[in-house]
Amino acid sequence: MTVTETDAADVAAEPDVCASVEAPRIRPGGQTHYTISEVAAACGLSAHTLRWYERIGLMPHVDRSHTGQRRFTDRDLEWLGLVAKLRLTGMPVADMVRYAELVREGEHTFPDRHALLVATREDVRRRIAELRETLAVLDYKIDMYAALRPPENTERTA
Amino acid sequence: MTVTETDAADVAAEPDVCASVEAPRIRPGGQTHYTISEVAAACGLSAHTLRWYERIGLMPHVDRSHTGQRRFTDRDLEWLGLVAKLRLTGMPVADMVRYAELVREGEHTFPDRHALLVATREDVRRRIAELRETLAVLDYKIDMYAALRPPENTERTA
DNA sequence: TACGGACTTCGAGCGCACTCCAGGCAAGCG
DNA sequence: CGCTTGCCTGGAGTGCGCTCGAAGTCCGTA
Numbered sequence: 001m002t003v004t005e006t007d008a009a010d011v012a013a014e015p016d017v018c019a020s021v022e023a024p025r026i027r028p029g030g031q032t033h034y035t036i037s038e039v040a041a042a043c044g045l046s047a048h049t050l051r052w053y054e055r056i057g058l059m060p061h062v063d064r065s066h067t068g069q070r071r072f073t074d075r076d077l078e079w080l081g082l083v084a085k086l087r088l089t090g091m092p093v094a095d096m097v098r099y100a101e102l103v104r105e106g107e108h109t110f111p112d113r114h115a116l117l118v119a120t121r122e123d124v125r126r127r128i129a130e131l132r133e134t135l136a137v138l139d140y141k142i143d144m145y146a147a148l149r150p151p152e153n154t155e156r157t158a
Numbered sequence: 159m160t161v162t163e164t165d166a167a168d169v170a171a172e173p174d175v176c177a178s179v180e181a182p183r184i185r186p187g188g189q190t191h192y193t194i195s196e197v198a199a200a201c202g203l204s205a206h207t208l209r210w211y212e213r214i215g216l217m218p219h220v221d222r223s224h225t226g227q228r229r230f231t232d233r234d235l236e237w238l239g240l241v242a243k244l245r246l247t248g249m250p251v252a253d254m255v256r257y258a259e260l261v262r263e264g265e266h267t268f269p270d271r272h273a274l275l276v277a278t279r280e281d282v283r284r285r286i287a288e289l290r291e292t293l294a295v296l297d298y299k300i301d302m303y304a305a306l307r308p309p310e311n312t313e314r315t316a
Numbered sequence: 317t318a319c320g321g322a323c324t325t326c327g328a329g330c331g332c333a334c335t336c337c338a339g340g341c342a343a344g345c346g
Numbered sequence: 347c348g349c350t351t352g353c354c355t356g357g358a359g360t361g362c363g364c365t366c367g368a369a370g371t372c373c374g375t376a
Contacts (some may be wrong), residue, residue, distance in 0.1 A: 026312040036353070047353085048335055055356095067342055069353055085292045088285075090248075093333065105280045114303040121296040124289050127246075138279040155179050195322070205323085206365055212328095217349065225372055227323055 033071040043080045050080075057097050058083065060104060090122050191229040200266075203236045215255050216241065218262060247282050 040047045053059050055068075060079060062070045086096055099116055102109040171200060198205045211217050212228075220228045244254055257274055260267040 046335075049333085052334065053355090067353085069342090082295065085288075085295055088288055088335095089292050110303055110306060114300065117296055117300050117303065121293065121300065124293050124296065128286055128289050128293070130246055131282050131289070131294050132241075134278065135282050135286070137240065137243055138275055138282065142272065142275050142279065145268055145275065148268060204365075207363085209325090210364065225323085227372080245363095257340080 017139055032074050034073075034077070036070050036072070039072045039077065042077065043084060045080070045084075053083070056093070058093065060100055085153070086120065089120070089127065091120060091123070093122075190232050192231075192235070194228050194230070197230045197235065197238070201242060203238070203242075211241070214251070216251065216258055218258055234316065244278065247285065249278060249281070253278075284292070 034042070036047045036050055039045075040050060045053075050059070050070075054062055059076065062072055062076060065071050083096055087093075095116075099113065102113050102116070189296065192200070194205045194208055197203075198208060202312070203211075208228075212220055220230055220234060223229050241254060245251075251276075257271065260271045260274070
């Protein structure tokens with residue numbers, strides 16, 4: 001139980017899982033801090049959005065150079081990878097901020113985080129099921145239109 | 159080729175496919191027109207939203223009672239079923255309006271409609287793939303949190 | 317005939333997730 | 347030294363998809 005809050009954050013950021021998801025380590029040469037524009041290019045978000053994410057508490061605290069410029073770490077990139085994934089599931093930004101708060105609060109929020117992730121997973125599963133239904137409808141309609149217009153297909157296949 | 163524009167719209171609305179998707183025929187007694195609040199209750203949209211859909215051209219023209227009140231048909235319900243499905247794939251309303259316009263323009267837009275549906279299907283497939291990736295990440299993280307907190311699981315399973 | 321409730325139109329307002337702008341600072345270069 | 351480039355901040359603006367309100371009409375029941 002010598003785990004500090006920082007360690008807890010480490011665990012939550014999960015270097016390994018995110019490493020397999022979003023490529024960190026933009027600079028292979030041991031350099032592990034990046035400017036905002038490098039990060040923007042790497043993760044597909046605008047610099048504006050990255051600053052905004054920090055302002056609303058979605059970034060777990062980015063450190064600065066001696067002149068006040070943001071210096072993102074590999075861990076930040078990993079976190080952004082997770083955020084990007086969750087975003088495109090339709091998860092509201094407010095919910096992700098909530099998760100980020102739990103991470104900042106430390107190790108005692110593990111159960112809450114676990115519960116939040118489980119709920120999110122259920123959401124994702126539901127969405128996948130919905131999309132599959134929609135896919136079935138689209139397939140049906142596409143077949144119908146194809147069947148209605150065979151003249152275009154009259155170029156014989158051999 | 160005696161198909162009129164109305165017939166083309168029929169084809170586009172596809173009674174059969176939508177019948178299998180969204181239950182039409184709220185009133186089984188041969189009555190096939192519904193007030194706005196009946197439709198709202200049936201499809202989960204608000205009456206406001208239904209009027210707004212009509213205003214922006216997303217509804218294929220709803221007919222009215224002698225006093226000017228909307229009278230939705232089973233075909234309208236079927237169309238709304240499709241719209242609902244497409245909406246929750248993230249398809250922008252503007253794109254669905256485009257599709258509705260193609261339907262109104264008649265039979266000669268069959269190829270365009272076909273193409274639009276095919277493109278949409280690709281979109282849906284991509285989204286499903288994304289969601290599956292996200293699911294994998296969530297599974298991984300959930301397992302991690304579960305492994306980190308075995309004390310809670312110590313209630314032996316037998 | 318009076319009343320409550322559901323409907324009509326048009327237009328304004330809202331919440332979300334960015335997106336952009338103005339004004340300013342710091343570093344690098346010819 | 348001046349110029350350019352990249353970053354900083356705070357706050358205003360944008361686009362989308364609804365959502366609501368006001369003011370009026372119509373319908374059914376007592």
